[in-house]
Amino acid sequence: MLNTLRDITQAVASAGDLDAALELLVKQIKTAIATECCSIYILDKDELVLSATDGLEPAAVGNVRMSITEGLVGLVAQREEAINLADARQHPRFKLFPEAAEEEYRAFLAVPIIYQKQLLGVIVVQQASARQFSEGEEAFLMTLAAQLAMAVRGLKQKASVKGREKQILFQGTPASNGIAIAHALVLGGEISLQQPNRKAADIKVELERLSTAVSRCRNNLGNLSQRFDREQDQEVVAIFSALTLLLDDSSLGGEYIREVEQGWSAESAISRVSLRYIEQFQSMDDPYIKERASDIRDLGQKVLRQLIEPDRLVLDSDKPVILVTKEADTTLLAEFPRAKLAGIVTELGGVNSHAAILARALGLPALTGVQQVLASNIDKKMVVLNATRGQLMVSPSVAVVSEYRSLLNAEKALQRQYMQEVHLPAQTLDGERVNLFINAGLLSGLASELAEGADGVGLYRTEIPFMLQQRFPSESEQIKVYSQVFKLVAGRPVVMRTLDVGGDKPLPYFPIKEDNPFLGWRGIRMSLDHPELFLVQIRAMLQANGNSEQLKILLPMVSNIEEIDHALEYFEQAYQELKSDVNPDLSKPQFGVMLEVPALLYQLDEVAKRVDFVSVGSNDLTQYLLAVDRNNPRVSSLFDSYHPGVLRYLKSALELCQQYGLGISVCGEMAGEPSGALLLSAMGYRELSMNQGALAKINYLMRRVRMDELQALLQQALNMRCGADVRELLRDYLGEKGLAAILN
Template sequence: MLKTLRDITQAVAAATSLESALSLLVSQTRLAMSTQCCSIYLVEYQALSSEAAATLTQTFINQTSSISHQSTPSEPVLVLSATEGLAPSSVGRVSMPITQGLVGLVAEREEAINLADARLHPRFKLFPEVEEEEYRAFLAVPIIYQQQVLGVIVVQQADLRQFDEGEEAFLMTLAAQLAVVLRGLKNKAAVTNVQQKVVFKGTMAASGIAIAHAYVLGGAIPLEQPQLRCQDPVVESLRLNSAIVRCRDSISSLSQKFEREQANEVSSIFSALLSLLDNESLAGEYLKEVSQGWQAETAVSRVSLNYIQQFMAMADPYLKERANDIRELGQRILRLLIEPGRLALEPDKPVILVAKEIDATLLAEFPRQKLAGIVTELGGVNAHAAILARALGVPAMIGVEQVLATDIDSQLLVLNATRGQLLVAPSPAIINEYRNLISIDKAKQKQFQDELANPCETLDGHKTQLFLNAGLLSGLADDVVQGADGIGLYRTEILFMLHQRFPSEQEQIKVYRQVLDAAGTRPVVMRTLDVGGDKPLPYFPINEDNPFLGWRGIRLSLDHPELLLMQLRAMIQAGGVGTQLQILLPMVSNLDEIDQAVGYLEQAYQELKSECDAKIVKPSIGIMLEVPALLYQLDDVATRVDFVSVGSNDLTQYLLAVDRNNPNVSALFDSYHPGILRALKRALDDCRRLGLDISICGELAGEPLGALLLIAMGYDKLSMNHASLGKINYLLRRVQRDELRVLLDTVLRLPNGQQVRAKLIEFLTQQELAWLLE
């Protein structure tokens, strides 16, 4: 049964179009279940009349899809999209609202229906054009992806009998496995249809709007390539040979890596792929096709598809599985032919970078003047790359499902990251509308910037210090730092990410001095190396099942005291005799870690005192409050450190047990969850009671709604990205803290973050400040 499920899913996934995929699905499912009829209905949306819009059920009003085809109000309908057993002429012509028929009932209830005689059910509706009069037995299962019904798969028989439990379980399992595949195929079909306006949806990682062409990195390379002849077989052979050699070198490096790690089973996989690259195997077949006049891409495609078909037809399970090896190798070679060193090909004008996932190193290396926006399938709003995008002021959107499965490379895009929308090939009217929005936004930013020099003080006299979060020297220009009261978080790990090895002590001293000089006499909080989790170093890989619960932050530094001591020495020397520098320890989870780190700071300080003629000062030291356990040990923490900085991103992640980089649960990551707000309030109250200085450097501080809550709680040191400084300053100088305290008492009693936001927006609306959220 598992083999049958896998074969059907793989066949559908390998299809080149939605139509062929659905045709394969119904034919193979009918055979697998030995039934007379199998059909699939897909949910589509059609425009509503004003009367219909008024009566549309709230359930479907609240549903959102990752792709839509019109902006007018619409209702879901089920369209017969493929069948084997019903009249072929009815495909695409028969449709029904989900409020009608048995198939509609399955979609409406989001559950399977299994009937011995469908005609006896009150929701049975006969469509004469489908010619289903002979069928009685009826089993239908919804295809659901992330709470959204994509369609319904139906099997029918003439016999009066109920499908058994095994058959029902098989169809439900198949539907669950196919959901992701069908979503991607529907998206691809929509993008290739230029008559439709296509809107992908995702989650904002960095606000803003961008209009530019797509620049796809790591997109899906299909094996099905155009059948093109070449003009010069010798030139094509050289291209192909170069790709084969580079592929062989890459696989060989991977194989050797796993051999060194004694991961023999993994190493054998790469050894098998290497053997396929011999001239006596696939590589020779590729070159043979080129010698017969085919283009290199076409040659790889023809050979791969031919052998895949042969191996898939074999009865032996082991030999059938080798088809996957041929597919993987073919796609590797095609990528080297189609995208040879894509990153090295700098675009000639600003682009919207589209990728599976983007790390901080890639963003730091990509030419800033050529980066208009970022779109990824994976990642989280508080992943390091997203934080860096906000620091760079680049609009970014994450969790855009299946975008790489579509052909959007080089297409004109409008990225409205603020609303979580990506428009593909928009009309000239829409482009003009968005250009107007960009002009309006620039005018707002100028207004904020013009007032940034004013002290941040509420209408009733409460003063707040606004600090800067930074990680790149390019983000510390004089005009940037001048608008802040200091640097509240300098992420030293970005320096480590930009090197191909650990930076030396002298290299670190040079950078840290530049950071301190940029701040003038204002305070600078430098965080020690914080890698692991979503922040790997390319030359120091960490492979863990649960990286956010693993070897990261201070844990890694304490396990490598040679690295920690070098960094502490560099910081102390850069700080010199001033008191400007403060050192921050990340990911602290227990008191022993604080004691060890403080001991290493003392060791570094004493070593330098004996080595250096110049006078030096030991910096103050603090911890990031990220691990919830320390919320209950602040009395002990206060005897060991000078200050606390709340990292609201990780604190939220750990309190809610949500991987902030996982789009499947990204909706659960909510910094406005009342439980999170109460934890932040408790941290502040305890620190004030203990006389322990406290600030907050998480993303919440740079959000207008978040800043209101933090000021209401009593926080008076907020650290944020430069793009947020002007807006937060503008906002806080137009509200009263006493009113905010009353508001806080109300929101802390609310049951969820959605209601908290609604209450805060209501407050801003009353103050005529809601436009700051647009």
């Protein structure tokens, strides 16, 4: 039975279109259950449409339609549960459709096809003799429907976007907020590293093609290096430099040439060399060497793209595009001049993927986890990307495009309005000052007018320079990066978080494979297990800070007091060594911990004896409190920082920190959301750190509200039923204040 399930599922998933898949499905189900009739009804708006059958009148396909309030098929859809009847005619909801020629059938078994709470259709099997289908047959059909749901949804969406005249909506996870309107450019899903082995008709011609492709690839990488070098993003430059070196004749570039000289076409040569080295590297024990296979794959695909579709990235300068790809790596994203890239949509990747990080740094709207988008034929179609709401609209109507263009113009006007006050203090109408900081990881995020308006850096993610390297950065390399951070921030405080990798933030050269990475070896746990790396990072931070008072050091993912004690021992060791050997006047920075593991709240009395401050990571804290992986599209809708339980926890954390004399701030996404900033400040939080794109908006908002009114709202929010009610409460309040547009 398991083999049958697998075979049917694989066959449907590989079908070219929805109609072919459904025709195949009814035949295979009929054979598997050994019944006389199998039919599938697909939900189209509010109607169930007979879409495929093996046993009913073929001419009825597409013509038999019913609402979910009609017939037994409608009842299955209405109840969203299976119905198994020995004689369907005896049921009060039985309805005969003469055009389907189903008079002879008595036995009836139907199950719904449901994907993420959304009804897609109904599978029905029927038999002439009156008999109850067995529990095994019912279980088989229910299992099959569950397994097929994703494939059917994808094929249904693909069918919906074949014509330009019909609008279709995709959902995803917001990685970088914003709105964009442009044509889609689909990349990355159609070029495989596995190319056919084809002999060269003319070796000289193939060598010329290869040389041209490699030269173009080298020029692209060189241009990118120069671009990001000018923007002082040495972390990103290191990626392009490493790939460029691989193109040398003494490296992979020479291997490509030799493969062509042996008689293979340029495409086959790239494929053969790349796959050969990838296999060799992946078979090695050393994790760093094993992970270098990703560089070889990345480079091979880039050169192949120059061979197979060299003009794909040659875009009209006046027509920006929205990039749609499986998983955008940093170099693919950076290949587009900023003026030509309006937004990013990926099937895979999380909110902390390389593409998402760079998208936020560049101020681009980005959506991740948009399932089945590559299979939906949206290339060159007009799309509207509303990353703020997690939506991608394909072939929108003229009216929808017009509405979003108006929204974009209004948003730009509002942003200009916000920026006029960004240098003024975030102080409420009744005199309460809230300090606004920015979260950063790329140096380019600090060199802007927005960053100048911040009170400092509330979270510097040191893992991002690590993630953009091909190896662990040395002490001197880290000193250089951290020194630039302090220089750009110009005397204001900088909270530097020690290396926080694992979970959704792996290092390419230090892979961590775990069944449950968010509860695994990450953050301070990894640092303490590798003191040689931890000490180097602490030493680099201290030396970059020198005699100034800018630096504050923050430990991530702390779950117990022992971790703090061990970290402080290493910190003291590094500090005393540097004070003795390098700088006798070395400043001793404040030390803090992230509050993201819920249990730490109940040991804040002990925490206060050891550190100076606490920074609440609302993202991880929320997913741990609610047991929801925010990067998992199947459950991400349950991730809600406005859940009353989360709000009560945040209020308790503040009160306990005040009781024990601990400084406290919030550095998660919630701090940069208008509703979140209002609730947090009402609780008493006076330090909020956010992505720089939110800074001007939050500053503008805080200068137009009263703290006493916010505190009254907070009391209502804490006693509400769910996060949706809390957001509605804040929406109504902002509407009354004439500030509703700030939520867009």
